Amino acid sequence: MWLVFRKELMELLRDRKTLFFMIAMPILLFPLIFGAVAFFTSKAVEDAQSKVLHYVIEGAEYAPLLSEALRESSEFSELSGETGSDYKVLIREEKLDFVITVEANYAEPLLEGGQSKVVLIYNDAGLNLVQRRVQALIDKEVEDKRRLAFEQLSLSESQQQALLSPIVLEKQDVADKRENWGEKIGGLIPYIVFILCLQGAMYPATDLGAGEKERGTLETLLISPIPRHKLVLGKFLTIALAGVTSALITVTSMALWGLVLGQGMALTFVSEFMGAIGALDFVLMFLMLIPVVAIFASMLLSLSIYASSFKEAQSYMGGMMFLVILPIVLATLPGVTLDGGWAWVPITNVALAIKELIKGTMDYFALVGIFGSTLVIASAMIAFCVFWFNRERVLFR
Amino acid sequence: MIEIKGLAKKFAVPNPKKLSEQERKDPRLKGRFFHSVQDVSFACGKGQVLGLLGPNGAGKTTTLRILSTALKPSAGMVEVNGVDVLSQPLLARQKLGFLSGATGLYGRLTGRENIAYFGRLHGVPEARILQRIEELATLLDMHAFLDRRCESYSSGMKQRTAIARAVIHEPEAVILDEPTTGLDIMATQTVLDFIRRLKDEGIPVIFSTHHLDEVEELCDRVTVIDQGLTRFDGDLASFQALSGDNLHKAFLTCLGKVEPLHQQGAA
Numbered sequence: 001m002w003l004v005f006r007k008e009l010m011e012l013l014r015d016r017k018t019l020f021f022m023i024a025m026p027i028l029l030f031p032l033i034f035g036a037v038a039f040f041t042s043k044a045v046e047d048a049q050s051k052v053l054h055y056v057i058e059g060a061e062y063a064p065l066l067s068e069a070l071r072e073s074s075e076f077s078e079l080s081g082e083t084g085s086d087y088k089v090l091i092r093e094e095k096l097d098f099v100i101t102v103e104a105n106y107a108e109p110l111l112e113g114g115q116s117k118v119v120l121i122y123n124d125a126g127l128n129l130v131q132r133r134v135q136a137l138i139d140k141e142v143e144d145k146r147r148l149a150f151e152q153l154s155l156s157e158s159q160q161q162a163l164l165s166p167i168v169l170e171k172q173d174v175a176d177k178r179e180n181w182g183e184k185i186g187g188l189i190p191y192i193v194f195i196l197c198l199q200g201a202m203y204p205a206t207d208l209g210a211g212e213k214e215r216g217t218l219e220t221l222l223i224s225p226i227p228r229h230k231l232v233l234g235k236f237l238t239i240a241l242a243g244v245t246s247a248l249i250t251v252t253s254m255a256l257w258g259l260v261l262g263q264g265m266a267l268t269f270v271s272e273f274m275g276a277i278g279a280l281d282f283v284l285m286f287l288m289l290i291p292v293v294a295i296f297a298s299m300l301l302s303l304s305i306y307a308s309s310f311k312e313a314q315s316y317m318g319g320m321m322f323l324v325i326l327p328i329v330l331a332t333l334p335g336v337t338l339d340g341g342w343a344w345v346p347i348t349n350v351a352l353a354i355k356e357l358i359k360g361t362m363d364y365f366a367l368v369g370i371f372g373s374t375l376v377i378a379s380a381m382i383a384f385c386v387f388w389f390n391r392e393r394v395l396f397r
Numbered sequence: 398m399i400e401i402k403g404l405a406k407k408f409a410v411p412n413p414k415k416l417s418e419q420e421r422k423d424p425r426l427k428g429r430f431f432h433s434v435q436d437v438s439f440a441c442g443k444g445q446v447l448g449l450l451g452p453n454g455a456g457k458t459t460t461l462r463i464l465s466t467a468l469k470p471s472a473g474m475v476e477v478n479g480v481d482v483l484s485q486p487l488l489a490r491q492k493l494g495f496l497s498g499a500t501g502l503y504g505r506l507t508g509r510e511n512i513a514y515f516g517r518l519h520g521v522p523e524a525r526i527l528q529r530i531e532e533l534a535t536l537l538d539m540h541a542f543l544d545r546r547c548e549s550y551s552s553g554m555k556q557r558t559a560i561a562r563a564v565i566h567e568p569e570a571v572i573l574d575e576p577t578t579g580l581d582i583m584a585t586q587t588v589l590d591f592i593r594r595l596k597d598e599g600i601p602v603i604f605s606t607h608h609l610d611e612v613e614e615l616c617d618r619v620t621v622i623d624q625g626l627t628r629f630d631g632d633l634a635s636f637q638a639l640s641g642d643n644l645h646k647a648f649l650t651c652l653g654k655v656e657p658l659h660q661q662g663a664a
Contacts, residue, residue, distance in 0.1 A: 003514075003517050003518060004518075007503075007506075007514050010506070010510075011503055011505045011506060014505040014506075014546075015505055215499075215501065215503075215504070216497065216498075216499025216500065216501040217501040217502065217503055218501075219462075219467055219497045219499070219501060220495075220497055220501040220515075220562070221518075222467050223465045223466055223467050223490055223493070223495050224490060224515060224518040224519065225487045225488075225490040225491045225518065225519055225520070226518050227487065392468055392469065393408075393409070395467075396467075396468070
């Protein structure tokens with residue numbers, strides 16, 4: 001078995017395609033995605049922030065401070081001669097960025113004039129930050145008006161606070177940070193890891209089954225004095241190792257590049273979050289991946305050996321991807337928890353367990369059922385694979 | 398000694414309606430089964446070379462695949478030096494060296510690695526593998542390309558490497574399925590010389606071929622198969638006698654395309 005494994009591994013590592021899909025792509029893909037997203041997002045925000053916004057103000061006479069602030073700011077430019085035009089058309093044509101209409105009571109003190117309304121007409125599609133930039137100017141005036149009103153009323157600091165927020169709802173969340181984030185992203189992590197395991201194992205599986213058939217090497221191997229189960233196990237181990245390696249490289253790459261490109265903010269959160277998860281939980285997550293990968297590897301090898309060509313194997317495996325996604329999606333649905341029947345549903349139970357481990361709410365006794373059921377299924381799949389390798393109709397299709 | 402008696406092999410045909418017109422007319426198609434080999438018997442003794450002849454689709458490859466243990470027969474007996482291929486396939490594989498129709502080399506491994514891998518699978522000790530590779534490389538003139546990856550090999554290089562791989566474990570009997578197909582004159586001669594050497598060492602060799610000159614040059618015995626049945630099994634002299642030394646005519650006689658010499662004389 002190890003002889004077959006060593007040879008398959010050696011051949012696999014000499015294949016540029018495999019190396020690319022298994023190692024280079026996960027390493028390069030994530031920095032590219034992170035980098036591209038970070039670059040284009042920051043550039044778009046920067047552009048939107050620094051763009052000089054063209055505006056028209058109606059009722060400027062009622063808001064002298066606001067109109068002065070707009071005029072004096074280098075971030076805004078008043079469009080003259082457009083008064084009375086169809087502003088909505090001008091905004092859609094991008095000749096104008098926004099229009100604000102001030103009501104007559106705007107300038108009056110708060111206690112006399114009451115609430116005043118400012119209408120902002122703008123195009124909210126796309127990243128333009130118009131509302132945020134106008135709101136910043138108005139907020140400053142709101143603060144001044146409020147302060148003057150409170151002074152007129154001779155209210156103490158605490159009365160002012162009570163008036164602004166008569167009732168405060170103070171949240172006391174029993175879920176700690178880890179559980180909170182675990183609930184939010186815990187369902188996503190098994191999804192990514194499982195798909196990567198499957199993806200990483202697909203190419204080697206195709207090559208080791210259908211590829212051997214197509215190249216004519218399988219027949220020679222079948223007549224060598226090695227029992228079929230050892231032959232299958234050698235191939236199976238290679239495929240499983242490729243899947244786990246690919247997933248590990250991808251996840252490590254994702255984490256590292258996320259930290260590097262996250263620039264500080266993500267660093268604190270990620271390190272806090274990762275620090276909260278114990279080493280034992282990581283070990284358990286990895287251990288649970290092994291039977292899952294075993295299920296994937298044996299399924300892929302069975303499909304690959306059944307296929308009469310590389311192309312046929314690839315089409316079967318495309319269909320298998322959907323089959324795998326279904327139980328993972330089930331684990332992300334609300335109400336699906338790691339108890340009762342769900343603890344026995346293959347793949348779903350491991351996805352749920354990984355989520356629970358991330359959240360820190362794992363009932364470790366459930367692991368017995370998970371490992372038990374997953375191992376039984378993985379063993380049955382491997383046994384089927386061996387049976388498949390003994391079928392003439394499969395081998396000489 | 399390799400011995401085959403009353404060999405038969407049928408394959409299930411899932412949907413006979415999908416077969417071509419010609420395939421449906423084949424008398425070996427009976428219901429949902431295609432009887433690829435119906436009744437084949439022959440024997441090849443120590444130091445003998447047996448040429449297995451037959452038109453395409455006659456059942457030669459299926460017969461050789463059964464002999465190599467890749468396929469299980471539906472009926473009949475196959476023995477290699479007294480070992481029953483059916484009941485002791487692993488032991489039979491140790492005794493056999495088999496070269497399939499496709500050279501079947503791992504392209505990303507070098508010739509040396511390919512040969513050594515099969516040596517290890519056969520349980521040959523590491524030191525003997527190294528020694529044996531050197532011997533075979535010299536015999537088959539492989540030194541120039543032995544450490545290059547097989548994906549860059551020519552047909553001749555591939556075939557020589559495949560032959561070396563088939564005999565790395567010093568088998569007691571050798572089966573070669575069309576070993577010279579697609580080879581140039583030089584490579585063909587190297588392969589034929591190697592078969593002659595095996596014969597000299599007392600190893601029984603069965604090889605299928607379409608080249609009657611090779612049969613004439615090497616074979617002690619000839620077996621002709623057609624429609625999954627043995628049409629002729631005997632020594633080379635008897636085969637030649639079928640049509641007055643003309644092997645081509647002798648072959649066609651076996652297939653019933655030409656009348657036997659004695660009948661021609663009678664007519």
